Amino acid sequence: MRVCAEHHVINTATGPMGTRVYRPAGPGSYPAILFYSEIFQETAPISRMATVLAGHGFVVLVPEIFHELNPAGTVLGYDDMGKDKGNSDKATKPLESHDSDTAAMVDFVRRQPWCQGKIGAMGVCIGGHLAYRAAVNPDVAAAFCLYATDIHSGTIPSQPGNDSLSRTRDIRGELYMVFGKQDPHVPGEGRRLIQHNLEQHGVNHSWLEVNAEHAFMRDGDARHDPALALVMYQSAIALFQRTL
Template identity: 65%
Template sequence: MITTSDFHDIETPTGTMRTYVYRPNETGNFPAIIFYSEIFQQTAPIARTATILAGHGFVVLVPEVFHELNPIGTVLGYDDEGKDKGNNDKWTKPLEAHDSDTVALIDFAKSLDYCTGKVGAMGVCIGGHLAFRAALNPNILAASCLYATDIHSDTLPSEKDNDSFSRTGDIKGELQMVWGKQDPHVPDAGRMKIHQQLLNCGNHFSWTEFNAQHAFMRDEGERYDPVLAIRVYTMAVELFQRTLR
């Protein structure tokens, strides 16, 4: 499908959140995917991924995940300065603020006359964590979580007993967990900790590990693996076609 894109400024309890919308450029009603970015917000690789998903018949919402901490439209660079700023934002914004963002995004998706009202979530890096976290909301029917950071380590700020790992059992939708085995941000022990928690909690999930590094989906930089990226896109599209149609 040919796609089109625009943006909307959505009001949340913690401020205005610019959200980029990618969708098929044809009439009809389509399910929505909230696509959570890396710490750098909506970079060119994130926009290209959103376009790919939209071309398969989805309305893709890309929120600025740290909208409270940056001017609207901020995109951080893939350099040390951008990484330091993004990590500082990650460690500053509490998970509860991400939760209220998700509620606002779901309400927005359901208000669109070209959406069916069914919503899934997807994300990469911190966005993989946020997709996992979004699935705590029962309106999220499925989540594709790609090399999700900080779940195993409980390093994001939250209220007591409200971290994402501890609340795994509250997730009712289907989870697709995808990892790179050479990812230093989520080492073997961290991945196995999450896997065991999913088993213990009885979640409905799939689990895939590739011989790949962190950010192997990002089509800029030396870690990009295009063959694996195509496979993961196919996996994600299958998940959402099955659970959101």
């Protein structure tokens, strides 16, 4: 399918959130995917990933995940300055605010004529964590989480007992978790903790560990694995076609 893109401002509990919407061109209604970016927000690789998904018959929303902490339209560079700012934002914004962002996007897509009502989530890096977190929302039917950071460590601020490991008990949809074995951000013991937690709470999930580094989906990066990225796209699309 050919894809069109448009910009919307969604009102959230913590202020206006710029959101890029990618969807099949022409008439019709489709399932929605909330697509959460890395700490750098909507970079060119993130835009291209969203376009690939939309071209397979989905409406894809890419929010500015740190909209409270940056001027509208901010995109951080893939450099030390951008990394430092993004990591600072990650350590500042609480999970509760991410939850209200997700709820606002759910409400937004449900009002649109181009959405048929079913919603999934997907993300990379912190976005993988936010997709996992989005699955706590009962309106999110499935989540595809790529090398999700900070779930195991609890380093994103939250109220006591509201960290993502603790909230796993509330996930009712299906998860697909993907981690790179050579990813230093989520070491083996962290992966085992997440996996055990999912099994303990009986969450319907698939688990995949691949020989890859962090950010292997990011085209243009030295760590990018094009062949593996293609497999991930196919797996995500299959998950969403089945569940949405």
